[in-house]
Structure formats: structure tokens, C-alpha cells
Amino acid sequence: MVLYLREATEADKPVIAHISLLTADAGTSADHLLTIKELPPLAWALPYISLPTGFGYVLVKRGDEDGAKEEVMGYIVATSDTVKWREAALTIWEPPLKIKYPLEMLNSPDLTELDKYFIKRIHHPISYAQEMLDFSPAHFHISILPELQGQGWGRKMIVKVAQRLKEIDPTMEGVWNGIEPRNLPSIKFYTKIGGEYQKAGKDGHEYFKHRFSTFGI
Numbered sequence: 642m643v644l645y646l647r648e649a650t651e652a653d654k655p656v657i658a659h660i661s662l663l664t665a666d667a668g669t670s671a672d673h674l675l676t677i678k679e680l681p682p683l684a685w686a687l688p689y690i691s692l693p694t695g696f697g698y699v700l701v702k703r704g705d706e707d708g709a710k711e712e713v714m715g716y717i718v719a720t721s722d723t724v725k726w727r728e729a730a731l732t733i734w735e736p737p738l739k740i741k742y743p744l745e746m747l748n749s750p751d752l753t754e755l756d757k758y759f760i761k762r763i764h765h766p767i768s769y770a771q772e773m774l775d776f777s778p779a780h781f782h783i784s785i786l787p788e789l790q791g792q793g794w795g796r797k798m799i800v801k802v803a804q805r806l807k808e809i810d811p812t813m814e815g816v817w818n819g820i821e822p823r824n825l826p827s828i829k830f831y832t833k834i835g836g837e838y839q840k841a842g843k844d845g846h847e848y849f850k851h852r853f854s855t856f857g858i
């Protein structure tokens with residue numbers, strides 16, 4: 642078996658969406674919690690592949706035999722400029738989603754609470770804390786299937802993004818990500834690799850800051 646990272650493409654969107662669903666409930670599967678399965682990746686993953694300043698990498702498993710097919714086991718998506726990316730999401734990504742998922746759907750008895758949460762987010766996206774934007778214009782989102790968690794790939798994926806960001810802007814010194822407070826394994830992981838926990842913004846959202854110097858970059 643061979644494991645490697647490669648740049649994410651539009652063709653990877655279906656499998657990225659599937660992994661997003663399987664890790665959307667604080668790192669565990671949200672499949673049983675949603676009626677509309679496409680909602681988590683529409684919010685957390687796919688826009689980075691499609692919008693300006695966004696990019697990503699996928700973690701791939703492939704058998705040793707000739708002609709073996711790739712199996713994507715994780716992804717990391719990022720933007721080098723959160724403000725520009727958010728503006729593009731507002732003008733390009735979200736308008737058709739607002740039409741497809743109008744707020745009136747919140748009254749539907751067929752939808753779950755998690756469905757409704759994501760529909761609300763489409764219409765009222767979370768605003769990023771100014772403290773985090775002051776630290777770095779860049780942020781990322783990462784998900785890895787349980788089979789390959791705890792094997793060092795999370796750090797390697799973040800380093801890959803950090804290297805790309807440094808190429809884009811040599812003056813950049815770090816990157817950040819938001820966290821779900823219930824996802825204790827991820828909090829432990831980010832702390833282990835040298836991330837700095839911070840609660841920021843008027844809503845007290847939780848983040849980790851990652852300095853490139855921690856990775857020798």
C-alpha cells in the first residue's frame with residue numbers, strides 16, 4: 642500500500658463531500674443526523690476547491706499492484722486570503738444555495754436540527770474573528786477518515802498547506818483553523834503539533850493558530 646498527498650481537483654469533489662459527511666459531527670459521521678447529506682461539504686469543504694484564493698490536497702491510498710486505483714482517505718482545504726474568499730463565497734457560491742435551500746425550509750418537519758443548522762449557515766455565515774485575521778489571512782479545514790488518523794498524516798497535510806501559503810506570500814507567518822469544542826481528539830491533536838488555542842470574536846468561537854516556525858518553515 643502506498644500513501645501520498647496530491648493537489649485536490651474538481652474531480653475529487655464527490656469523495657471530499659463524502660468524507661466531510663463522515664466527519665461532520667465533531668469528527669464522527671453525521672450521516673444519521675441529516676436528511677440532506679450534501680449540506681456539510683457545501684459549507685465546510687467544496688467552496689475551497691471552487692473559489693478564488695482557495696486550494697486543497699487529498700490524502701490518497703493506493704495498492705502496490707500495477708493499475709491499482711486511488712482511494713481518497715482525507716483532505717485539507719484552505720484559502721490564502723480569508724477576506725477575499727469570503728467575498729467570493731458571498732457573491733458566487735452562496736446565492737444559488739440560498740435559492741435551493743430557502744429559510745422557509747426551516748419550518749419543515751422532515752428536516753433534522755442539523756439540516757436546519759446548515760441551512761441557517763448558508764443564509765447567515767459565521768463571521769471570522771478579527772483577532773484571527775490579524776494573525777494570518779489564511780485558514781484551513783481538514784478531515785481524515787479514522788483508518789488513517791493518528792499516523793502523522795494530519796501534521797503532514799498542514800505542513801503541505803503551510804509550504805504552499807509561504808510560496809504564495811513569503812511574508813506570511815502562520816495559518817489558523819476553527820474547531821468544534823466537542824471534537825476533543827482534534828483539540829488534542831492540534832495541541833500536540835504546537836497549535837495555540839484561542840477563543841476569539843464576539844461569539845467566542847474557538848480556533849487554533851499554527852505558526853510556520855513550529856514546522857520549520
